[in-house]
Amino acid sequence: MQPLLRVERLHKTYGHGDIFRDVSFTLDAGETIGLFGMSGSGKSTLGRCLLLLERLSGGKVFFEEIEISRLRGRRLEAIRPGMQMIFQHPEVSLDPRMRLIESVTEPLVYHRGQEREEVFEELQPLVEAVGLRPDQFYSYPNQLSGGEIQRAMMVKIYSLSPKLIVADEPTSMLDMSVQAQVLSLMKDLQRKNNTASVFISHDPEVMRVMCDRVGVLSKGAFTLLDMDAFSGYADGLRQ
Numbered sequence: 309m310q311p312l313l314r315v316e317r318l319h320k321t322y323g324h325g326d327i328f329r330d331v332s333f334t335l336d337a338g339e340t341i342g343l344f345g346m347s348g349s350g351k352s353t354l355g356r357c358l359l360l361l362e363r364l365s366g367g368k369v370f371f372e373e374i375e376i377s378r379l380r381g382r383r384l385e386a387i388r389p390g391m392q393m394i395f396q397h398p399e400v401s402l403d404p405r406m407r408l409i410e411s412v413t414e415p416l417v418y419h420r421g422q423e424r425e426e427v428f429e430e431l432q433p434l435v436e437a438v439g440l441r442p443d444q445f446y447s448y449p450n451q452l453s454g455g456e457i458q459r460a461m462m463v464k465i466y467s468l469s470p471k472l473i474v475a476d477e478p479t480s481m482l483d484m485s486v487q488a489q490v491l492s493l494m495k496d497l498q499r500k501n502n503t504a505s506v507f508i509s510h511d512p513e514v515m516r517v518m519c520d521r522v523g524v525l526s527k528g529a530f531t532l533l534d535m536d537a538f539s540g541y542a543d544g545l546r547q
C-alpha cells in the first residue's frame with residue numbers, strides 16, 4: 309500500500325537560522341501522527357509546510373505519490389480540498405459578519421454551484437454528528453462558544469471529505485471537558501472517514517489520546533517515536 313503522505317528531508321529556515329531540518333516520515337490513510345515540542349520549536353511551521361501553505365527551504369512533499377511541493381497555481385489548488393487545516397483560533401478564519409451557515413457551506417457552494425440551503429440539507433448527518441442544532445448555524449460567530457465554533461468548523465472541513473487534516477492545537481483554547489468532547493468527535497470522524505491526520509500539540513496527554521506515533525521537534529531536529537517511546541520521553545520531561 310502506498311502512503312498517503314510522504315515527506316522527504318524537509319527543511320525550513322527563516323533566514324535567522326534553521327527552524328527544522330531533515331524531517332522525513334510517511335503517513336498512511338487513517339493514521340495520526342503527532343507533532344510535539346516546546347513553544348517555538350516549529351510545530352506550526354512544519355504543519356503549514358506539509359500543506360504547502362508555507363514555502364519550503366528544502367525537501368519534498370508527496371501526496372498520493374504526487375510530488376505536490378513541485379506544483380504551483382491551479383494544479384496545486386486542485387489538490388487543496390483533499391488537505392485541510394484546523395486552527396487553534398477557528399474564529400479567526402471565520403468572517404464575523406457571516407452567519408455560520410454561510411461560512412460552513414461556502415466551499416461546496418463555490419465548488420458545485422449549488423444553493424446554500426441545498427448544501428446545508430446534505431450536511432445534516434455531519435451537523436448531527438458534531439452535536440449542534442441546525443438553528444445554531446443561523447448565528448454569527450460571536451453568538452457561539454469556542455467549542456461550538458470548533459464543532460461548526462468540523463462540519464465545514466469534513467464536508468470536503470479531506471484525506472489529510474493538519475490540526476494545529478485545535479482544542480487548546482477550550483476548557484477540559486469541552487476539549488475531551490471535541491477530541492473524541494475528531495477521532496470518530498477520522499475513523500468513519502479513514503482520514504489521516506497530523507495533530508499538533510504541546511500537551512502529552514492529548515498526544516496519547518489521539519496519536520499512533522509522535523514526531524518530536526527539538527532544536528531543529530525531528531525524532532519519530534512510537535507511543536511507548538513517547539510516553540517515556542514525556543514522563544522524562546515531567547521529572
Ligand SMILES: Nc1ncnc2c1ncn2[C@@H]1O[C@H](COP(=O)(O)OP(=O)(O)OP(=O)(O)O)[C@@H](O)[C@H]1O
Binds near residue numbers: 327346350
Ligand atoms: N513568518 C515568520 N517569519 C519569521 N519567523 C517566524 C515566522 N513564523 C514563525 N517564525 C519563527 O519560527 C519559530 C517556530 O515558530 P512556530 O510557530 O512554528 O512554533 P510552534 O512550535 O508552533 O510554537 P507554539 O507552540 O508557541 O505555537 C519561532 O521562533 C517563530 O518566531
